[in-house]
Amino acid sequence: MKQILNMITATISLNKDHMPVQRDQDVVPFRNRVKEYATKIRMGLVNQTKLQTAASELVRNMLRYGGGGEILIEVVSRGRDNGIRLTFSDKGPGIADIAMAMKDGYSTGKSLGLGLPGTKRLVNEFDIKSELGKGTKVVILKWANG
Amino acid sequence: MAIDITKIFKKKQTEILERWMQNQLADAGLREDLMSNEDLRAESEELITALVKSLNDKNLSDADSGDFDHVIEILSGISISRARQGYSPRETGLFIMSLKQALIEVVQDEIEGPKELVEVTLKLNRLMDSFSIITFETFIKGREEVILRQTDEISEISTPVIRVWDGIIALPIIGTLDSARTQVVMESLLTEIVESESSVAILDISGVPTVDSLVAQHLLKTVSATRLMGAECIISGIRPEIAQTIVHLGIDLSGIVTKATLASALQYAFRTLRLVVKKEVKAIS
Numbered sequence: 001m002k003q004i005l006n007m008i009t010a011t012i013s014l015n016k017d018h019m020p021v022q023r024d025q026d027v028v029p030f031r032n033r034v035k036e037y038a039t040k041i042r043m044g045l046v047n048q049t050k051l052q053t054a055a056s057e058l059v060r061n062m063l064r065y066g067g068g069g070e071i072l073i074e075v076v077s078r079g080r081d082n083g084i085r086l087t088f089s090d091k092g093p094g095i096a097d098i099a100m101a102m103k104d105g106y107s108t109g110k111s112l113g114l115g116l117p118g119t120k121r122l123v124n125e126f127d128i129k130s131e132l133g134k135g136t137k138v139v140i141l142k143w144a145n146g
Numbered sequence: 147m148a149i150d151i152t153k154i155f156k157k158k159q160t161e162i163l164e165r166w167m168q169n170q171l172a173d174a175g176l177r178e179d180l181m182s183n184e185d186l187r188a189e190s191e192e193l194i195t196a197l198v199k200s201l202n203d204k205n206l207s208d209a210d211s212g213d214f215d216h217v218i219e220i221l222s223g224i225s226i227s228r229a230r231q232g233y234s235p236r237e238t239g240l241f242i243m244s245l246k247q248a249l250i251e252v253v254q255d256e257i258e259g260p261k262e263l264v265e266v267t268l269k270l271n272r273l274m275d276s277f278s279i280i281t282f283e284t285f286i287k288g289r290e291e292v293i294l295r296q297t298d299e300i301s302e303i304s305t306p307v308i309r310v311w312d313g314i315i316a317l318p319i320i321g322t323l324d325s326a327r328t329q330v331v332m333e334s335l336l337t338e339i340v341e342s343e344s345s346v347a348i349l350d351i352s353g354v355p356t357v358d359s360l361v362a363q364h365l366l367k368t369v370s371a372t373r374l375m376g377a378e379c380i381i382s383g384i385r386p387e388i389a390q391t392i393v394h395l396g397i398d399l400s401g402i403v404t405k406a407t408l409a410s411a412l413q414y415a416f417r418t419l420r421l422v423v424k425k426e427v428k429a430i431s
Binding site for chain 2: 024027028045056057104111112117122
């Protein structure tokens with residue numbers, strides 16, 4: 001996990017919240033929680049929608065391929081900037097080829113194949129780690145004014 | 147020496163009821179708006195009569211005994227009806243727990259030997275505790291029924307197809323589009339297209355909070371199905387922030403006619419059907 005820390009900008013975490021997601025019904029409450037946090041740090045409407053959509057993509061991936069998992073919601077700060085960092089961890093089968101998974105239009109399921117690459121375009125910082133048979137961990141960060 | 151607890155309770159039934167009522171009325175959380183004191187008394191009296199009737203020396207320490215079937219039935223009935231009326235768990239719990247208090251108070255007055263008193267109190271405690279558990283179980287079951295009914299109601303009202311004009315139908319989608327809902331939306335939309343012989347269908351997504359790739363995929367499927375039926379499909383209600391998100395996400399909606407508002411979608415539909423809406427100009431006399 002050291003690499004994640006290197007790739008995601010060093011920040012100070014102000015507020016933490018864990019949320020387990022096991023069923024499809026958990027998606028909407030989770031999205032609302034993200035929205036709550038985003039509103040609290042005065043994130044603009046467009047960024048809020050982007051963050052929510054990214055979160056929604058990742059949580060759906062987690063449910064579909066990883067069999068559910070846990071999400072860590074953090075309010076982080078760097079200098080004058082506030083942002084939200086979401087860490088999605090599951091203990092699913094893992095991703096065999098991350099480079100392929102990050103390509104537009106590639107999907108092992110029957111979806112559009114935009115989830116991971118699209119999410120990366122929606123947020124400021126993105127990192128993915130996966131180990132076959134052990135699980136996947138995705139970290140995203142969106143600044144309030146980024 | 148065995149103490150005849152049944153006899154004591156039979157003798158003191160009215161006193162127990164009085165004490166119980168006092169306990170219940172003393173609580174600040176009593177909901178007089180939901181139930182009058184007379185109704186509460188009637189409920190309490192029914193339960194206490196059933197309890198005293200079925201209680202004997204043998205089953206005092208055995209709450210699973212068949213003798214209590216009638217008591218449990220009454221208790222469950224009260225508990226479920228309270229769940230439906232919107233009582234809080236605290237209020238419902240208090241109902242049965244204050245009875246325990248009343249019973250023990252009476253026993254305290256009647257039995258003198260400390261050893262016997264403790265023994266009877268413990269037994270009573272255990273019995274009333276298992277009644278409390280039953281009350282809570284049925285209370286939660288009652289609440290769950292309410293939730294299930296609401297879920298059914300929501301899925302029923304969620305997909306109305308509106309005939310906006312002759313040959314134009316609209317379907318406002320509110321909430322999140324998942325696979326199950328897409329199925330319902332698509333089915334009702336396609337059926338309505340056949341029934342109303344419409345050639346334009348408007349899907350309004352103003353009420354969809356987040357459009358991610360899964361929702362987009364469902365929308366695309368619905369549009370393709372509509373086209374196969376020979377109707378044109380317009381997606382309206384795309385808010386500015388949603389538009390930006392869709393672009394970043396990389397979803398290709400360029401093959402579909404999209405509009406910002408339902409009004410502009412309707413205008414577009416009028417144009418395709420060669421209909422003209424005009425403002426009436428009154429001749430000045």
